[in-house]
Amino acid sequence: VKVLLAQLSEVLEGTIEGKYAIPAFNVYGYEDAKPIVEAAEELQVPVILATNIVALEYMPMSTLSKILIDMAEKSSVPVVVHLDHGKDYNTIVQALYCGYSSVMYDGSQLPLEQNIKNTKEIVKLAKSLGISVEGEIGSVGYSDPNLGIKGFFTDPNETRIFFEETGVDAVAVSVGTVHRMEKQTANIDFNLIEEIEKVIPVPLVMHGSTGIPNRDLQKIAKTKFGKVNIGTAIRQAFGYKLRDEMNKNPEIYDRLELFKEPMKTIKNVALEKMKLLNLENYHSIKVNEEVYK
Ligand SMILES: [Zn+2]
Numbered sequence: 001v002k003v004l005l006a007q008l009s010e011v012l013e014g015t016i017e018g019k020y021a022i023p024a025f026n027v028y029g030y031e032d033a034k035p036i037v038e039a040a041e042e043l044q045v046p047v048i049l050a051t052n053i054v055a056l057e058y059m060p061m062s063t064l065s066k067i068l069i070d071m072a073e074k075s076s077v078p079v080v081v082h083l084d085h086g087k088d089y090n091t092i093v094q095a096l097y098c099g100y101s102s103v104m105y106d107g108s109q110l111p112l113e114q115n116i117k118n119t120k121e122i123v124k125l126a127k128s129l130g131i132s133v134e135g136e137i138g139s140v141g142y143s144d145p146n147l148g149i150k151g152f153f154t155d156p157n158e159t160r161i162f163f164e165e166t167g168v169d170a171v172a173v174s175v176g177t178v179h180r181m182e183k184q185t186a187n188i189d190f191n192l193i194e195e196i197e198k199v200i201p202v203p204l205v206m207h208g209s210t211g212i213p214n215r216d217l218q219k220i221a222k223t224k225f226g227k228v229n230i231g232t233a234i235r236q237a238f239g240y241k242l243r244d245e246m247n248k249n250p251e252i253y254d255r256l257e258l259f260k261e262p263m264k265t266i267k268n269v270a271l272e273k274m275k276l277l278n279l280e281n282y283h284s285i286k287v288n289e290e291v292y293k
Pocket of ligand 1: 208
């Protein structure tokens with residue numbers, strides 16, 4: 001495996017100081033990935049393109065990864081191509097084979113010991129290829145109860161044990177969000193975040209961040225959260241705008257025409273989230289680092 005893309009641990013390195021956080025957007029193809037990379041290029045900041053299970057039910061990993069990796073390689077900013085919620089060893093191996101520069105192993109539904117054991121195996125494999133690993137402790141649930149994934153808050157002590165045993169590069173924790181929320185009504189437990197921060201020296205990962213109110217996103221960027229996952233907000237931006245376009249222009253049948261405005265809307269949403277996560281600080285920090293060298 002040739003590692004050409006930006007590594008998760010690389011782009012998250014600067015986030016631990018609490019000056020900014022980097023969004024990881026769940027994308028499903030060209031139409032959403034392209035405007036997100038454009039947003040990152042406009043601000044000249046890193047971004048993470050994430051592939052989740054839903055995307056892989058739609059398109060084979062070998063196809064989607066080629067689109068995303070090609071875009072990442074051509075980009076003028078660091079773009080991490082990340083596998084989101086890898087549930088088993090084979091999926092992770094497939095992602096590494098396809099060239100993902102970062103993988104998440106999600107053993108959150110397993111007992112702590114089993115989660116640690118499995119995550120350790122993934123870390124050993126991925127690290128041998130120079131690839132970063134995100135693990136999960138506690139569980140961010142889903143707004144749809146039929147999915148059968150139970151959510152529960154992260155225990156700081158378990159998080160410490162999990163990190164020390166596995167050596168993951170980033171830790172996903174559950175502190176009040178739920179996946180696929182349609183409104184920004186999540187109730188974030190900032191006291192719990194403080195407790196977790198005391199025991200974890202690596203960047204934290206927030207899942208289900210569409211549901212986080214803007215003012216709390218800004219607060220989260222100031223904590224050890226370095227990676228903030230956003231999926232639904234992007235899907236909403238595209239879907240609602242597409243419906244608008246079709247209603248306004250009933251005579252247009254060409255998807256290339258119909259996708260133009262929805263793609264612009266995605267870029268705007270990506271820019272808005274990047275700004276809320278204080279990513280504009282990215283440059284001042286880089287400049288300072290160079291001054292002190
Ligand atoms: Zn997630």
